[in-house]
Amino acid sequence: MGQFEARSRRTWGHLSSASVSVLRQVVPGRLAAERTARHACGALCTLAYMVSASAGARRASGQTSKRPAAPGTEGFLDRRTRRVPLSADRIPADCALGQLDVRLTEIDDRRAVAVTSVSARHLNQRGQVQGGMYGVLADAVAGWATEAFLGGDHYATTAVNGQLVGSASAGDVIRTEAEVTHGGRSTVVCTARLRRERDGKLVALFTVQQLVLRAGPA
Numbered sequence: 001m002g003q004f005e006a007r008s009r010r011t012w013g014h015l016s017s018a019s020v021s022v023l024r025q026v027v028p029g030r031l032a033a034e035r036t037a038r039h040a041c042g043a044l045c046t047l048a049y050m051v052s053a054s055a056g057a058r059r060a061s062g063q064t065s066k067r068p069a070a071p072g073t074e075g076f077l078d079r080r081t082r083r084v085p086l087s088a089d090r091i092p093a094d095c096a097l098g099q100l101d102v103r104l105t106e107i108d109d110r111r112a113v114a115v116t117s118v119s120a121r122h123l124n125q126r127g128q129v130q131g132g133m134y135g136v137l138a139d140a141v142a143g144w145a146t147e148a149f150l151g152g153d154h155y156a157t158t159a160v161n162g163q164l165v166g167s168a169s170a171g172d173v174i175r176t177e178a179e180v181t182h183g184g185r186s187t188v189v190c191t192a193r194l195r196r197e198r199d200g201k202l203v204a205l206f207t208v209q210q211l212v213l214r215a216g217p218a
Helices: 003-010 017-061 132-152
Strands: 102-107 111-117 155-166 172-185 189-196 202-212
Touching: 003 017, 102 132, 111 132, 132 155, 132 189, 132 202, 155 189
Parallel strands: none
Antiparallel strands: 102 111, 111 172, 155 202, 172 189, 189 202
16 A cells, blocks of 8 residues: 555545545645655755855955956046946046046946146136136036936036135145936036045035936937
8 A cells, every 4th residue: 555545544534435536636746746846945045055155255265256447447436336427438638627637536326526636737827726627627527427327428517606615726636526416307416515635625616507418319
């Protein structure tokens, strides 16, 4: 007598022969399904353990995978970034940002930071940073923040409004931080704060508005 027959006599002795016949067809299928599910679960657990062990071995040996730096950003771009604005990858040395030594240092989805070492090219006749220079820095860094926020460079500056509340001179480093404060379908607005790195003093505060451009039909 098989195992199933013995179990049938003990468990279903009070049932009719017709009921027992039906149960003999259904229950073995359910038991087989349960065994298959247990085997599948065991296989998945084994696979998960193997993946976890492999990752642990890579971490222990220092072989963790790293995203390569974007072209042209090695050495100055904070690698916390998840997106590098396209314009940060292609600053020609002879363009305005290249000539003014504007260097992107940090960026995320809504914020960008750049530093500028003040030299004679930034100064007015009195030895202070020319007021318009602050507007250029605010516009540039707000553009990077906007570009990261939009995921592309389909925008154009339409307004730059600011207040100069301090000054900087040769030898100072100006840190410009811009953050997206409004992101709409047609416009993006950023607030840009410019500070002297040596003491953290705020020297200028700007609001920059960008028009979101939509690509036309091909």
